[in-house]
Amino acid sequence: MARLVDDPELAFRLARAIVSDIALYNADKVSEGVKNDNIFDLLSDELQEGREHFAERTADTITDRNQIFDRAIVDVMIKQAGKIESSIW
Numbered sequence: 001m002a003r004l005v006d007d008p009e010l011a012f013r014l015a016r017a018i019v020s021d022i023a024l025y026n027a028d029k030v031s032e033g034v035k036n037d038n039i040f041d042l043l044s045d046e047l048q049e050g051r052e053h054f055a056e057r058t059a060d061t062i063t064d065r066n067q068i069f070d071r072a073i074v075d076v077m078i079k080q081a082g083k084i085e086s087s088i089w
Contacts, residue, residue, distance in 0.1 A: 006059035008068065014057060015072035018050045023077045030077060035085065039077070047073065 005011045023030050026046055033039025040047070054069050062068070 002057070004059040005057055006061055008062055008064070011054075011058045011062050011065065012068050012072060015054050015069045016076050018054055019069075019072045019076040022046045022050050023080070034078075 005014055022043065026043060029042045029046075030039060033042040051066075051069050055065060058065055
């Protein structure tokens with residue numbers, strides 16, 4: 001088994017990589033979700049799978065794992081979708 005990530009900064013980098021992959025492979029859903037303000041509904045399965053993968057790869061000693069993953073979603077997926085026309089901006 002691979003060593004668990006126990007450094008919060010490295011965990012954030014891992015979360016960003018996972019979310020980046022989700023956004024890359026689901027670009028149409030990201031675009032549609034931003035346009036229609038339902039991105040979390042459209043990507044709920046993918047984000048849950050990503051969150052589970054992140055939890056499996058990070059140590060329990062990182063107390064704010066959920067917040068780290070949520071921050072990665074905003075930094076990678078939401079901020080980069082800012083160029084998509086939407087009523088939420």
